[in-house]
Amino acid sequence: MPHLTYAEIYDRKKFRKFLGFSSLSTVFTNILKSSNANFFLIIYVDGKQFVKIHVYPVAENAVIKVIIEGDEIFNDVLIALSNLASRMSVIHTSGFVFLQNHMIYEMYLAKTDAFQKFEEVQQELMKLKAIDRVSLEEIDPKHPSTVI
DSSP: OOOSEEEEEEEHHHHHHHHHTOTTHHHHHHHHHHOOOSEEEEEEEEOSSOEEEEEEEESSSOEEEEEEEESOOOHHHHHHHHHHHHHSOEEEEOOOEEETTEEEEEEEEEHHHHHHHHHHHHHHHHTSTTEEEEEEEEEBTTBOOOOO
């Protein structure tokens, strides 16, 4: 199943270089000036006819991308994801997307929270009958997320 987003982490130096190639550098420069963060999470959404870019200052040089796949959204799935979000530092979520009668939900979490508790989270979500797969991907400056 394809991923919904693609992500990279840039340090401040690489982010400045990235800004030099962008015609929107003024917009992106504001986040650089207003943040003391040493790293920036760049998330791309490829809509085939558009590209949406999200930029988040992050404290660490790595984040965890959790990909949840299933057939449907039931109340127990919503409750489980809400509970997960309240326990961890959520940076970004994709929202629920249905592709070919299959639900995909992506969540980016601060590494310290997510990595230490991933097996617990995976077991908790896999107990739900609507969830088929829960996977984890660590994203850092040397390892961007899997290409869409």
